[in-house]
Amino acid sequence: MNDLLEYFRLVAWIFSRGFSFFVIVYFILINVVYFLMLVSSFVAIVRYLRRDLFCDFRVIIQSEFSTPISVLAPAYNEQATITESVHSLLKLNYSTMEVIVINDGSGDKTLETMISEFGLRKSHQVYVRKIKTKPVRGIYVSDRPELKHLIVVDKENGGKADALNVGINVSQYPLFCAIDADSILEDNALLKVAKPFLEDERVIAVGGIVRIANGCEIERGRVKTVRLSRKRLPTFQVVEYFRAFLSGRMGWSAINGLLIISGAFGLFRKDVVLACGGYRDDTVGEDMELVARMHRYMYENKLPYKVVFVPDPVCWTEAPETLKILGRQRNRWHRGLLDTISLHRAMLFNPRFGVIGLLSMPYYFLFELLGPVIETLGYVFVVASYLYGVVHVQVLLLFFVVAIIYGMLFSVGAVLLEEISFHRYPRARDLFRLMVYAVLENFGYRQLTVLWRIKGLFDYFRGVTTWGAMQRKGFVTSEQQ
Amino acid sequence: MFIFALTVTALIGILVLIVAVGLVGQKMTYGPRTRGKARLDELYLQKMDPILLEDLPTASTDPGSLLFRRGVKQICEPLQKELQKVNLFSRRSHRRALKRVLLGMSRELVGETRARLTQTFQILGFVEEELRDLARRRWWIRAKACRNLALMRAEEATSDLIMLLDDDEEDVRTEAAMALVNIAGVKALDPLFTNLHRVSVWMSIQLSKAILAMGSPAVPALIDSLKSDYTSVKAFSVEMLGEIGDISACAPLIDLAGSATTELRCKALLAIGNLGDEAGRTVLLDHLSSDDERIRVAAARGLGYLASPETATSLKEHLLNDTIRVRLEAGRSLSRIDTAGEATLKEAYQETDELGKKIVFHFLEELGIQEERAGGSL
Numbered sequence: 001m002n003d004l005l006e007y008f009r010l011v012a013w014i015f016s017r018g019f020s021f022f023v024i025v026y027f028i029l030i031n032v033v034y035f036l037m038l039v040s041s042f043v044a045i046v047r048y049l050r051r052d053l054f055c056d057f058r059v060i061i062q063s064e065f066s067t068p069i070s071v072l073a074p075a076y077n078e079q080a081t082i083t084e085s086v087h088s089l090l091k092l093n094y095s096t097m098e099v100i101v102i103n104d105g106s107g108d109k110t111l112e113t114m115i116s117e118f119g120l121r122k123s124h125q126v127y128v129r130k131i132k133t134k135p136v137r138g139i140y141v142s143d144r145p146e147l148k149h150l151i152v153v154d155k156e157n158g159g160k161a162d163a164l165n166v167g168i169n170v171s172q173y174p175l176f177c178a179i180d181a182d183s184i185l186e187d188n189a190l191l192k193v194a195k196p197f198l199e200d201e202r203v204i205a206v207g208g209i210v211r212i213a214n215g216c217e218i219e220r221g222r223v224k225t226v227r228l229s230r231k232r233l234p235t236f237q238v239v240e241y242f243r244a245f246l247s248g249r250m251g252w253s254a255i256n257g258l259l260i261i262s263g264a265f266g267l268f269r270k271d272v273v274l275a276c277g278g279y280r281d282d283t284v285g286e287d288m289e290l291v292a293r294m295h296r297y298m299y300e301n302k303l304p305y306k307v308v309f310v311p312d313p314v315c316w317t318e319a320p321e322t323l324k325i326l327g328r329q330r331n332r333w334h335r336g337l338l339d340t341i342s343l344h345r346a347m348l349f350n351p352r353f354g355v356i357g358l359l360s361m362p363y364y365f366l367f368e369l370l371g372p373v374i375e376t377l378g379y380v381f382v383v384a385s386y387l388y389g390v391v392h393v394q395v396l397l398l399f400f401v402v403a404i405i406y407g408m409l410f411s412v413g414a415v416l417l418e419e420i421s422f423h424r425y426p427r428a429r430d431l432f433r434l435m436v437y438a439v440l441e442n443f444g445y446r447q448l449t450v451l452w453r454i455k456g457l458f459d460y461f462r463g464v465t466t467w468g469a470m471q472r473k474g475f476v477t478s479e480q481q
Numbered sequence: 482m483f484i485f486a487l488t489v490t491a492l493i494g495i496l497v498l499i500v501a502v503g504l505v506g507q508k509m510t511y512g513p514r515t516r517g518k519a520r521l522d523e524l525y526l527q528k529m530d531p532i533l534l535e536d537l538p539t540a541s542t543d544p545g546s547l548l549f550r551r552g553v554k555q556i557c558e559p560l561q562k563e564l565q566k567v568n569l570f571s572r573r574s575h576r577r578a579l580k581r582v583l584l585g586m587s588r589e590l591v592g593e594t595r596a597r598l599t600q601t602f603q604i605l606g607f608v609e610e611e612l613r614d615l616a617r618r619r620w621w622i623r624a625k626a627c628r629n630l631a632l633m634r635a636e637e638a639t640s641d642l643i644m645l646l647d648d649d650e651e652d653v654r655t656e657a658a659m660a661l662v663n664i665a666g667v668k669a670l671d672p673l674f675t676n677l678h679r680v681s682v683w684m685s686i687q688l689s690k691a692i693l694a695m696g697s698p699a700v701p702a703l704i705d706s707l708k709s710d711y712t713s714v715k716a717f718s719v720e721m722l723g724e725i726g727d728i729s730a731c732a733p734l735i736d737l738a739g740s741a742t743t744e745l746r747c748k749a750l751l752a753i754g755n756l757g758d759e760a761g762r763t764v765l766l767d768h769l770s771s772d773d774e775r776i777r778v779a780a781a782r783g784l785g786y787l788a789s790p791e792t793a794t795s796l797k798e799h800l801l802n803d804t805i806r807v808r809l810e811a812g813r814s815l816s817r818i819d820t821a822g823e824a825t826l827k828e829a830y831q832e833t834d835e836l837g838k839k840i841v842f843h844f845l846e847e848l849g850i851q852e853e854r855a856g857g858s859l
Binding site: 050051053054056059060062063064065066067123124125126128195197198199200201398401402405406408409412413415416419420423428431432435 | 687720724
């Protein structure tokens with residue numbers, strides 16, 4: 001009996017040593033990567049800001065030489081907000097563009113609302129099915145001169161990806177901008193996101209920053225005053241978005257390793273997307289999957305290319321304000337991530353795919369996908385080690401403190417990056433609150449997101465493929481404020 | 482090892498804390514600093530009034546004359562003396578404010594007042610400063626100097642600007658090109674096209690505004706640049722020639738349409754169509770039967786720009802029988818040829834397949850002819 005106990009103790013000791021070593025290596029690696037990303041983001045943002053000084057966007061608006069853009073806005077059951085969203089899109093500053101709203105078989109009166117608001121009539125526009133989609137029921141245009149750039153497509157329900165594919169088929173311009181119909185683009189957002197395409201013909205996709213509009217004052221589809229939400233959950237997400245966009249994507253963009261362009265706001269070269277076959281409609285992470293496939297296509301065909309992130313053109317979106325909705329969103333994002341990595345596993349650790357195969361994909365696999373699993377195992381290990389007395393408590397506590405401090409540093413660093421560069425939050429009070437939340441998110445919020453992501457992994461293996469209902473409260477207008 | 486890790490963490494933490502506190506502090510003092518800057522700008526705006534508006538002591542209004550320059554120098558003297566009196570610590574911010582004000586004015590002023598401003602930049606030493614900045618290591622300083630020299634209309638910067646057309650940084654190249662065009666006008670085009678190696682769409686957008694404003698005088702230099710070794714330079718010139726619409730460019734464009742790369746040939750065909758010269762018609766019709774689909778699309782579009790009724794029959798043939806891209810383009814071009822085009826579209830409807838009918842309907846609809854109206858007669 002004693003021998004058996006000794007044997008278990010030995011196994012536990014070996015396991016604890018092995019796991020400790022793994023955790024320490026993983027911890028050092030992840031923090032080094034985060035630190036490098038923060039530094040490269042800082043360098044890239046400073047360069048971007050310097051370049052911005054020499055950019056007069058009025059010239060693009062006035063010029064006939066700017067590459068024209070088709071703005072694609074899929075809409076599903078958005079009867080209440082659709083007219084305001086379309087009016088807001090039509091006001092975007094750009095020289096030549098068309099706005100294509102795709103009604104994805106809404107069950108409410110989304111289409112009827114648009115028909116009456118914009119005086120639409122059915123058109124005979126030729127629909128060429130370059131990408132296979134669900135059937136199109138009709139294409140609508142308006143005879144009003146001010147609405148000559150508006151096209152509304154009515155189609156059978158097929159999901160966001162299918163709706164975007166219909167939009168690509170209908171679009172006539174070489175660049176298309178995929179946005180969420182319920183997001184708000186800033187007036188100059190298209191100009192800023194189009195600039196990399198105008199500067200370099202190798203650019204195939206550009207992503208813009210998505211910011212959280214909760215707490216901001218909105219008037220006629222425009223963000224009038226930028227404020228932090230008084231609620232805790234959206235404020236935590238503001239810090240998270242800063243970290244993801246300003247520190248993460250900016251850093252990846254600097255080395256041409258950007259693997260995600262948010263579905264809420266991205267500009268793409270249509271010929272490359274068509275060559276890749278358009279959006280996949282059998283994944284919940286269609287935005288990331290498309291970018292991964294574009295990388296793969298360009299590498300496999302040995303074509304020079306760039307995928308760029310621009311930190312300034314802003315798309316405002318409403319963040320979930322309840323734990324339930326936020327949990328669903330994070331669950332879906334994680335399933336999308338796993339799906340993309342699984343679909344493109346051939347690129348993982350594959351030197352044939354350069355930065356993507358050797359850095360981006362491994363990063364997303366090891367730190368983003370497996371991160372929650374390893375973090376949870378870490379918590380379990382701490383408790384188990386304490387109970388079995390195999391590791392010194394002081395050492396564990398010290399490690400825990402260092403881990404938390406580094407977590408705080410990267411969040412505070414991302415907030416600082418925002419303040420140094422774009423300082424969209426004009427009040428010193430808001431900046432101070434952001435700093436405080438960057439510290440607080442490590443105590444509870446971060447652990448919650450870890451749980452949601454782990455549930456996402458379980459759901460993926462259980463075959464869950466739904467998006468999960470996303471209830472939106474709607475933006476706060478001036479009157480409500 | 483942990484002690485080391487903790488020390489490093491603590492140090493980074495302290496550093497981040499200091500930066501955070503500094504930034505919050507900076508944000509709190511942003512308002513007063515901006516107000517101080519605005520006050521200084523206002524002060525120099527007022528001080529410029531006598532320089533720009535008072536009569537010159539030398540009574541000369543010819544900006545090129547020595548007398549004029551002397552006159553401006555005399556009325557600038559009080560301002561120079563005032564700047565000398567400012568203590569060394571504040572002098573830099575005062576000079577910056579004055580330069581800001583002068584550059585702001587230079588965007589709006591014309592005529593004799595503008596000439597006085599150009600002289601003022603020289604007299605106060607701002608041109609010399611910017612010329613020094615053209616050679617600086619940091620690219621953004623070089624780019625800014627190019628922009629400022631253009632606003633200062635500093636002709637002495639021309640040779641330095643030509644050298645910067647080959648700079649490693651795109652922004653510096655663009656600013657140098659813009660500065661050259663703004664300072665020297667049409668005279669800048671020859672050196673510009675000789676020294677430019679790459680014209681991005683972004684640079685095209687910036688340059689096109691100035692070149693299109695020059696109009697026909699820019700055409701000879703643009704035609705010369707069609708011989709450039711660089712495709713992007715040639716492509717830009719082709720587009721400009723098409724937009725300016727001077728028919729003297731027709732023959733060189735026809736030559737290019739027969740010899741260059743596919744991309745350039747397409748651009749040349751569009752430009753030929755844009756010129757609206759009947760001499761280009763035969764060339765466009767010839768290219769309509771090219772083996773390359775992209776060339777046929779460009780030729781069809783070019784014929785649409787030309788909008789000559791004589792081309793309607795050929796366009797109809799391609800509307801009836803070609804790839805979908807060419808058929809769409811032929812339909813679009815027919816819709817641009819007024820009544821002859823409309824009649825041909827209606828004729829084509831009788832002879833075409835389902836897709837052709839859809840294309841015809843689509844373009845008739847764009848002409849304002851609805852299905853109900855067209856239905857019976859078609």
